[in-house]
Amino acid sequence: MRIPAFLLAFSVLGGCAGGMSKDECLYADWRAIGYEDGARGASASAVSSHRQACAKKAGITPDMNAYLAGRDAGLREYCQVSNAFSIGARGGRYYGVCTGPEEGAFVTAYQQGNQLFALENDLAHAEHAFAAAEKRLQEINHNIDHAEAALISPATPHLERVDILADLKNLNEEKQRVKRSFGPLRRDIDVAYEELADYRAFLAANGPYPGAHSVTSASY
Structure with a gap:
């Protein structure tokens, strides 16, 4: 399954954690944010940036259960072997976020791309x-x-x-x-x-x- 183009665009242009405003922190859908991070292959440390930004701007702590559930769903999209080649072919970085029996095939496809x-x-x-x-x-x-x-x-x-x-x-x-x-x-x-x-x-x-x-x- 391919990651939707609009999601990739959002991740590149607006998905950086430090850019979250106070209102975004206050009304954040942490499952959706986790999904976005997972679907773009962000490292596990991405949530730390969210936590720091929202603690500073709004005194908010991320809902980790929702975030991790969303991130797992996003990673299932990202870690498709069919996606790995295109990530490598466009010069994207891989942060070792894919695990399980398909990891070897994913890495091989990424390296070929x-x-x-x-x-x-x-x-x-x-x-x-x-x-x-x-x-x-x-x-x-x-x-x-x-x-x-x-x-x-x-x-x-x-x-x-x-x-x-x-x-x-x-x-x-x-x-x-x-x-x-x-x-x-x-x-x-x-x-x-x-x-x-x-x-x-x-x-x-x-x-x-x-x-x-x-x-x-x-x-x-």
């Missing part, structure tokens, strides 16, 4: 590094053009020309360094792309989590 997330990040970082090098080369060429124009301009004082020549030397040296970096940066992209493609093929053949039906790599 997290591996996909890491490989996608590797490719994105490699592409970003190459794009940054290309942008820097454009900036260097632009600066060289301006320096060369200033160097031959009759309006440029002689002493300034000495500084411009030094700048041109540094710019051309940096230009060569940047150009030499293109080869390794392209190889980084190729390696990251191949590793990601291989892993997507593995997921397509074996499913995104234990027991899942095979899916096409386009799903990833």
